[in-house]
Amino acid sequence: MAPLLTGVDLHKAFGRTRALRGAGLTVAAGEIVAVIGPSGSGKSTLLRCLAAIIAPDAGEVRLDGRRIDDLPDRTRTGLRRSEFGFVFPFGQLVPELPAAENVALPLLLAGAPRRRSLAAARDWLTRLGLPDAADRRPADLSGGEAQRVALARALIARPRVVFADEPTGALDSVAADQVMDLLVDAARAQRTGVVLVTHEPRVSAYADRTVLVRDGAA
């Protein structure tokens, strides 16, 4: 498989803390790679470097062979919106907006027409088993429902890569299985690469491959 996203020999320090010391990772289209390792080992920092949220001090990140780590801030922001989707453990939905609008956000930000974006959002919510959640706000959803809404939002713009940092962190095992089944099926169907950070072996077992991060190296 030709690599879709590659990080090579990444280094990142926060003051005296050397969070990454030569970490690397490769994801192919449609491939799910789990990142595991002890707390503080640098998993989230690795994910944020790969997703062009932060710039590494050294090393490089390539998407389709093109360097993305050294792009200017504004270009990186645009790239994240158009090419990447994100799922975090909780608190990522806009509390004022109903679920359908939350899901439609990536399309709206990309300038898609409102009516069509909301219709696509409703389709996604139905696909993820939440046909009745469209008009509810995040506060009126259970944790598992909110995570599925977040998943729909991460996938709706058909990103090249989904970055998921502890996507099941706040869920029980039944809700976690549901979220992971949906994520894996969607990633396979639309050939999305997935970088999945988790401390739960059950969740990492959904991945095609597991990468162990230890002391900032992988």
Place this chain on the structure above:
Amino acid sequence: MTVSYALLGLLEEADRHGYDLKQSYDRRFGAARPVRFGQIYRTLAQLTRDGRIEVTAVESGAGPDRKRYAITPEGVADLDAWLGEPAEPEPMLQSVLFTKVVLALLSGRPAATFLDAQRVKHLDAMRELTAERRRSPGTQAAMLADYRLFHIEADLRWIDHAEARLAALAEEVRDGTPADRG
């Protein structure tokens, strides 16, 4: 032990021949590890001697499968009692993993290397089981896979925990005295 109660349960549902019992057992409980005929017939003989089941019909013909078995009231009471009694959690100190870690530390072998290799093996097993569960057609098969997954996961958590505490454990094992549990 468990097999005899499984057979009692199947006989409570309906009278059955030995062959039928094996088929039902494998379908419901066997999964990757089918029970052998020999064990079925040995268990049935024992249960009959104990009065927990009885032979209700013997058909003409050869082979051990001409008997038809039924559960007795004693068998039902026994099954009730077993189901009502919580099982002992496994005594983990006896486990192979723990023994290997202590032995490695005692003999100056690299315990961390052993734990890393074990982690890879466990993660591989979980990945296979997860794929199997995602393919499995019914809730029963999925839940059997889940049972194994949760147990392997428990081992993995212990492996991570042990690895983080290896230095303290090594000191304690070498000195033969409990170290300060910080």
